[in-house]
Amino acid sequence: MTTRTDTHFAPVDQDLYAKAFQLLDPTPEPVAPAVPAAPAPGPAVLAAPPVHRPGVVERTLTDALAFLDTHGWAKHRLIHPEGARCSIGALRAAAGARNAAYRDAGNLLLDEARHQHGKQWESIPSWNDSHTGAQVRSVWEAAIQRAHHSNI
Template sequence: MTTRTTTHFTPVDQDLYTRAFQLLDPTPEPTAPAAHAAPTPASLIAAAPAVHRPGAVEKTLTEALAFLDTHGWAKHRLIHPEGARCSIGALRAAAGARNTAYRDAGNLLLDEARRQHGKRWESIPAWNDNHTGAQVRSVWEAAIQRAHHMNV
């Protein structure tokens, strides 16, 4: 038995392979370093700082303070006829319901009030009604910062 091994291949253009591989892997061949090349989008993404996403407690506290800034702060009543609220009223407005974020934000706010104004405060309304607007705002801001740092 005789087997023929002669082939009749058409010669291939070597530049065709080079172009095909460049299409498959578009990374350019290394060249001389360019003077201060513009950053690539990938390097910009890697260098970008992480974006903070506030947790439910921080968000509730921030929205409640914004509510106080917009509608006003009140003493000795949950809701003033003109729309101002006490601290607990602002928390309720921001949370929308007595949910976990509402409870945890209230606990953090009361804890901060005790840190700044003494351990004797049993509730947010009692603390709110016995302090000035500036003192109350200071506690709100500190509570928001704590929630931010605790990432809650």
């Protein structure tokens, strides 16, 4: 078997190619020497803001205030027949037992009550029974903020 390797191509005219490229790009810009490019920045890592995880005291105070909002606030009794509670009753309901969260949340609440209404208050029930609902709520909200900022 014989294989032909002669392709009979026409010879390349280099001047013709040069003229064709000049017609396509009549004023070529000078080529600057290659400058190493700055490294491409890596993927931007955006730091997410820290997620606040309420501490046990903040959670207990928040749950107790939500309990008061839902069931009502009472004076002169731990639990009203219709379900409303005084501040100490709401703390007990939120904590579920007389545990460390209950004790620490109660101490913070009483400390805030003394801060807002004077040092004479010996207990949460005596303070609760001597003030209006708006005054009591103000103390609850301030105590929750203190717990939040203290991360407790």
